[in-house]
Amino acid sequence: MSTAGIEIGLERETPAGLETEEMTLNMGPQHPSTHGVLRFVVKADGEVMRRAIPDIGYLHRSIEKISEKVGYHGFMPYTDRVDYVSAMQCNQGWAMACEKLASIEVPRRGEYCRVIACELGRIASHLISVGTTGMDIGAFTPFTHALRERERINNLLEELCGARLTFNYMRIGGCAWDIPPGFVKRASEFVEQFEPLIDEYNELISFNKIYVERLANVAIVPAEMAIAWNLVGPNLRGSGVKYDVRKDVPYSVYPELEFDVPVGTGERGTLGDSYDRYMVRMNEMKESCRILRQALGGIPEGPVIAKVPRTFKPPPGEVYVRVEASRGDMGWFVVSDGTAFPARTHIRTGSFSAMAIIEELSKGLMIADLVAVIASLDIVAPEVDR
Amino acid sequence: MEAAEIHRRLRDKLGNAVEPTLQDGDWPACEVRAAAVAEACRFLRDDPDLRFDCLSNLSAVDRKAADQIEVHYHLFSYAHRHQVVVKASSPRLDPVLPTVSNVWPIANWLEREAFDLMGVTFVNHPDLRRILMPEDWVGHPLRKDFVEPEEYHGISTRRESLLKI
């Protein structure tokens, strides 16, 4: 066949069979299903990926360096931006690291406010996660359902701290504001109405055949692999490892509250597949409802914040604090040199390791499954890049 | 296992490469000589009683006053649920440490991050290149003496006063 003088061979037979070539595809950094600015260089053989190499740093906002310039109190708003989908736990991580450096005790009412805010944030974050999982594999409706409920949580959190997304609610030593009047009633109403909806979601999407087929037996992570790659949170629990910082390294008032740690069971495929990770998030929302019900019923009287000096100068030292954020065990490593500014802050996040494992997981998957894997690992770009 | 016992076993194995005093705390720290880091880490992972199967975090700290770059390895064992920090220092001018990316796969990216932002070279690392900053970036931004460039590919990094906007 000849077109304009260029010979185009349609078939290239070699003694070994049909000759194929490795294809290099670029995906991102602006791509609708990469949950922000992530980039993959995909080496593919037809529809099958040989590997997908992640390229990160498109949202590296130098948050760690900024902490060295703005001081301990001033850094709190920046922690919101470390993981904007569930900012409350980041607030708590930073506050706990500073409290540990300076040995400050948080009043019990403050701890309850924190737990309520964090668990509402966890539900909101998981809603985004399960909603976008649906969107990424081709179902737009679950996303609008999830956002509808998320708007209600946004309203509740806005009552609490005046912001819908970047809360800046916690302070070193407690919380910025007390619970507003009527909040407990409205939050309880939300919990009562929301919990049955989880079953409705399950009926609508989780047990849908197409949904199961797209997620089950895709990107299986065995437990040893998950640990070696330092997967945390729902991704680790999806592989069957029962580890939750709230239970195993208890902090705040979590020891007083009753809840279970859902783990993957391989109910529709193999243990540690994408469906297990997805299901752990669904079940965690139920547990969060359980925690919220207890916490809302047992808020003690008293102040919400301890007395902390305006010029906060913790003694020299270093701490590594872990909190259970929505995307799992988030580590805050803070070095103090005795001045009002931290000498070094390092934030170890769940998405960073989840992103690192993709190169290993992608081998032999279909290209269309890559987005399902990203969604099931719940990767959020700012957490990877900070 | 108690931190003191972990420290004692590490010292039995590596001798004087491990500092004799254990830095106490929530995450007790063993200071190890830079050249022995990989060996120490491999021992901590492989010993059946220790089994540190997870590198929880790797942070590099710029200790400008001491003219050292300090690297902290936060190790955690899911098998035995104990934790320890391995610390190593290297001169600020040219910090060099052996890689642990063949011990824990996640160290690959964590070391790349430390190389990118702090300029620590990890010997034998399979793929040591920038991870967060662009490939053509100059300098290591988390160093205390980092100076921001005037412009990047024609985009000025200078800030006008907000009032002028």
Next chain:
Amino acid sequence: MSLINTVPESVITTKVDEVLNWTRKSSVWYMLFGLACCAIEMMQTGGPRSDLDRFGAVPRATPRVSDLIIVSGTLTLKMALRTKVLYEQMPDPKYAISMGSCANCGGLFQLAYSVCDGVDKVIPVDVYVPGCPPRPEALTEGLLKLQDKIQQERWLVRASDEGSAAA
């Protein structure tokens, strides 16, 4: 005999400019360009409560078919070069909304070494929406402002005007 009396009742007369602008402003397709925190608010703006579809704005996944780029979030230096490429790929006439303080001027991240202080250093911006992040209502207002701007554009130019503009 006037012109009005001769045409059937179902016909209305107007100016060509206005018709063109009316059709264009009623179908502003925006490119999904979520960069950071504001992207979540942009998602919620397109979500069920403050449905942007009401104003004819629907999300598109590629720059080739979009009329509007909503730069929502912090623009890092690494991303700034790509943003320029994406903007150049959009067909004319094209518009840009800068959403949130970071995209307007660097916002909270002016202290950062890796952040481009303002998207207007890279591409021209039509509407700035302040806030950190702006509420969905604010972004909707930004879109309406853009529609006002589109409505006032003039496409047909008199030969004499063109001569004076060139002079």
